[in-house]
Amino acid sequence: MFDEEEDDFLIGTPQSKFFDILFHANREIVKNKLLQCIDRYNAMELLLEHHLGEEGFEKEIQATLLEQSDAILERNQDLFITWMGDILSQNE
Template identity: 40%
Template structure:
C-alpha cells in the first residue's frame, strides 16, 4: 500500500465511500450539462493520451498499459482516487 492510501481511505472520511463511488453519486445527481462538459473534456484528454502512447509505444500499447497496471497496482489505485477527487471537485464547483 502506498504512503498516500491513508489519505483516501480514512474510515471517518466525509465521503463515506471510495472516491470513485462518490464520484458516481455526484455524476448522477449533479447538473447534467456540467457532467457532460467535464466528461467530454476527460474523454478528450484520454483520447490524446492514447494517441501519444500509441505513437511512442506502438499499436500494442494497451497490453503494455495492462501490464503496467498489474505491476503498479498501488500507484494506479492512488492515481485513480486522485483523478476521481479532481473530477468530483470540478463538477461540484460548477454545479453550485
C-alpha cells in the same frame, strides 16, 4: 457531534461519492466533464501509440495495469476527488 446528514457525507469512498455527484449534478456540467476525460484519454492513447507503436502500446498498458495497480488505484482516487471538486464548483 455529527448529525445524520453530515455522517452520511463522510461515509463512502472517493469513487462512490464521485458517482453520487455524477448522478445528481447538473447534466450539462457532467457531460462536459466526461467529454473532457474522453478527449484526454484519447490524446494519451495517441501519444503512447505514436511512441510505442500499436502493439507495443497495448502490451505496455497491460504490463502497467498489472505492475503498478496500487499506484493506479491511488491516482484513481485522486482523480475522483479532483473531478468531484471540478463538478461541484461549476454546479453552484
